[in-house]
Amino acid sequence: MFFKKYIFGRAAVYYVEAPVEGHDNKTVIGLAVYPNSAKVEPQKLCPDSLVQVAFAGDEALIDYTLGVTMRNRSSTLLRLVGQKRKGNTVTTELTDGQGNFYTHVLDFAPETGVFTTHVRYTNRSDAVRTLEMLSSFSLSGITSLAGGGRNTMGLSLTRMTSAWSRECRLKTETFSALGFDMSWARYGVKCERFGQIGSMPNRGYYPFAAVGDKKYCLGVQIEAPYSWQIELYEEKESCALSGGLGDYEFAHWRKEILPGESFESGKAFFTVQKNLNAVCNALVHEQDRTLRVPASEETMPVMYNEYCATWGNPTEDLMLRMMDALKPFPEIKYFVIDSGWYKPEDRGWCNAIGDWDINRTIFPDLTVIAENAKSMGMKAGIWYEFEVAGRDSATFYKEDMLLHRDGALLTSKNRRFLDLRTDEAETFLQKKLLKQLRDSGFEYIKIDYNDNIGMGCDSEDGAALGEGGRQVTEESLAWLTKLKEGIPELVIENCSSGGSRIEPRRMQMVSMCSFSDAHECPEIPLVAANVSRVIPARQSQIWAVLRKGEADSRTIYSLCAAMMGRICLSGDILKLTKDKTELIQNGLAFYEKIKPIVRFGDILTVDSTVEYYRDPKGRQVYIKAHGDEKLVIVHFLDDESEVKLNIKGEALLACFTDLQFEAGEKLVIHGEKFHAGAWLLKREK
Numbered sequence: 001m002f003f004k005k006y007i008f009g010r011a012a013v014y015y016v017e018a019p020v021e022g023h024d025n026k027t028v029i030g031l032a033v034y035p036n037s038a039k040v041e042p043q044k045l046c047p048d049s050l051v052q053v054a055f056a057g058d059e060a061l062i063d064y065t066l067g068v069t070m071r072n073r074s075s076t077l078l079r080l081v082g083q084k085r086k087g088n089t090v091t092t093e094l095t096d097g098q099g100n101f102y103t104h105v106l107d108f109a110p111e112t113g114v115f116t117t118h119v120r121y122t123n124r125s126d127a128v129r130t131l132e133m134l135s136s137f138s139l140s141g142i143t144s145l146a147g148g149g150r151n152t153m154g155l156s157l158t159r160m161t162s163a164w165s166r167e168c169r170l171k172t173e174t175f176s177a178l179g180f181d182m183s184w185a186r187y188g189v190k191c192e193r194f195g196q197i198g199s200m201p202n203r204g205y206y207p208f209a210a211v212g213d214k215k216y217c218l219g220v221q222i223e224a225p226y227s228w229q230i231e232l233y234e235e236k237e238s239c240a241l242s243g244g245l246g247d248y249e250f251a252h253w254r255k256e257i258l259p260g261e262s263f264e265s266g267k268a269f270f271t272v273q274k275n276l277n278a279v280c281n282a283l284v285h286e287q288d289r290t291l292r293v294p295a296s297e298e299t300m301p302v303m304y305n306e307y308c309a310t311w312g313n314p315t316e317d318l319m320l321r322m323m324d325a326l327k328p329f330p331e332i333k334y335f336v337i338d339s340g341w342y343k344p345e346d347r348g349w350c351n352a353i354g355d356w357d358i359n360r361t362i363f364p365d366l367t368v369i370a371e372n373a374k375s376m377g378m379k380a381g382i383w384y385e386f387e388v389a390g391r392d393s394a395t396f397y398k399e400d401m402l403l404h405r406d407g408a409l410l411t412s413k414n415r416r417f418l419d420l421r422t423d424e425a426e427t428f429l430q431k432k433l434l435k436q437l438r439d440s441g442f443e444y445i446k447i448d449y450n451d452n453i454g455m456g457c458d459s460e461d462g463a464a465l466g467e468g469g470r471q472v473t474e475e476s477l478a479w480l481t482k483l484k485e486g487i488p489e490l491v492i493e494n495c496s497s498g499g500s501r502i503e504p505r506r507m508q509m510v511s512m513c514s515f516s517d518a519h520e521c522p523e524i525p526l527v528a529a530n531v532s533r534v535i536p537a538r539q540s541q542i543w544a545v546l547r548k549g550e551a552d553s554r555t556i557y558s559l560c561a562a563m564m565g566r567i568c569l570s571g572d573i574l575k576l577t578k579d580k581t582e583l584i585q586n587g588l589a590f591y592e593k594i595k596p597i598v599r600f601g602d603i604l605t606v607d608s609t610v611e612y613y614r615d616p617k618g619r620q621v622y623i624k625a626h627g628d629e630k631l632v633i634v635h636f637l638d639d640e641s642e643v644k645l646n647i648k649g650e651a652l653l654a655c656f657t658d659l660q661f662e663a664g665e666k667l668v669i670h671g672e673k674f675h676a677g678a679w680l681l682k683r684e685k
């Protein structure tokens with residue numbers, strides 16, 4: 001029986017061959033990971049296959065699984081061809097002996113403690129094979145260390161629910177609450193399969209899961225630009241966690257693989273740490289480690305987006321006056337025109353998307369905006385939603401360049417979707433997107449996307465709907481590359497009804513994202529803290545909307561929330577008083593001091609007592625540390641009396657707040673409703 005154990009940092013990885021219960025002489029090779037300090041008995045791990053794959057016509061190996069999961073089908077009965085470790089990479093080759101070959105690659109990043117894995121399938125048979133599932137990862141043999149490693153009692157599953165303006169909220173459930181208690185006779189599979197169907201991957205759930213107990217936490221996130229799924233699967237004494245592209249049962253995906261062809265899964269990222277915060281920090285640091293962005297992004301400049309000032313009604317004169325009003329704030333390096341620059345004279349901006357004709361009445365010459373911004377040391381940006389067409393555009397009726405499903409135009413209320421696979425769409429976007437952007441001199445693009453194609457679309461080759469949707473998504477991602485190649489050092493913002501397309505693969509191809517469409521609501525700090533768990537802070541663009549006549553406390557509240565990531569100012573920049581200007585200057589000066597913590601730090605605490613975001617009562621304490629320095633951000637959403645934090649041995653370097661507080665061995669902050677503050681501390685030597 002094959003067995004290998006490898007040590008990577010603080011993790012131990014086990015490759016274990018194990019019999020398939022109820023099937024004589026049939027075995028699988030599984031993959032398990034634990035802290036290397038854990039006492040693990042490999043023969044008791046009960047793993048299933050590290051390659052979870054299914055083809056049309058496969059048999060189920062396990063009772064009670066049909067209709068519940070496509071895991072553990074007959075195609076997972078694989079034998080080892082070979083395995084080698086080179087440095088921090090383990091490559092495992094497997095086959096079923098019938099012409100189906102798999103390469104499983106596991107990479108370890110010692111800088112972050114994160115593993116990256118993917119699977120490549122190659123059809124070396126003489127027949128067409130129809131894939132119906134190929135997971136990016138599968139980890140099995142998971143048990144509770146707190147329970148002695150004998151079963152799953154004591155484990156919990158943590159997910160992140162997501163909806164519009166409610167992105168990435170933690171949801172933790174015990175295995176018993178999920179119904180994952182093992183039956184008295186050890187019969188019956190339990191599977192929790194969750195994910196998202198369509199082209200807005202951070203909707204319903206973010207592609208993340210963590211399983212753990214009081215002694216350790218195993219966390220994973222997956223590349224998920226299109227339909228995705230993660231499965232928690234329990235059979236007998238241990239459980240498994242797997243996921244990747246949504247399968248045929250869940251997301252209507254299947255794909256024919258011709259003889260000699262290959263298909264590769266997306267990447268999955270996982271780590272084993274002492275707790276959930278450590279898992280999230282490691283996964284975020286791994287994303288940040290591999291991120292490559294324009295040089296202008298390295299200093300995390302502040303930006304101004306005019307949307308919450310004009311609400312889709314920008315004009316050249318207004319934009320020039322706004323840029324002039326930004327002179328007191330040298331930290332602002334990006335000025336972004338949002339929606340409405342293209343709107344016809346007789347229609348609104350929302351449903352006129354799709355033609356991208358510059359309205360020459362309100363913008364006689366867009367190059368004026370870019371040139372003026374450049375003269376002030378800023379990059380000018382502009383908004384597009386280039387993958388869709390609104391009902392009030394001519395493009396909405398150009399059937400040859402739009403997506404269809406079952407022969408009918410794919411329509412969601414007032415939007416249709418470009419078929420990015422077509423020559424017509426390619427020619428159109430080369431002219432109206434890339435050339436127009438380049439000719440106007442813009443160096444920043446905000447790419448929005450405000451609806452979902454669902455299970456998929458038709459394809460000329462008759463592929464399954466899910467495969468059609470995957471193909472279109474690949475073309476969407478390819479356009480990010482075309483834009484960067486066409487305009488070197490272009491800054492790209494990923495927006496989709498706020499944060500609905502936050503996921504690792506797309507985020508690796510952009511500079512930053514809109515964290516949410518939470519523009520001015522009191523729950524902004526709650527959403528900002530949640531999103532900070534899954535993407536690098538330097539990529540999380542958070543609204544701080546300024547209003548004429550607002551209390552200083554509201555300005556501070558907004559700026560402190562945005563300090564969890566990238567500050568994006570908006571609102572009444574033309575109506576600021578001298579005192580308000582000075583307050584914002586003080587806030588931005590404080591932000592410059594804390595940027596190293598924001599960018600490189602670890603989250604120590606996200607302690608929120610708020611239950612209902614739309615009727616928020618309670619407070620949130622957010623603490624992040626880097627080296628000897630610590631950032632504390634506190635938001636009060638009602639009149640809770642005070643927050644006390646132990647800061648013995650730490651000195652207060654600076655703060656930005658209008659709250660009353662005392663700093664000694666404890667930091668005591670006296671709360672007021674909708675007030676906030678940020679404190680910079682340093683450990684004394």
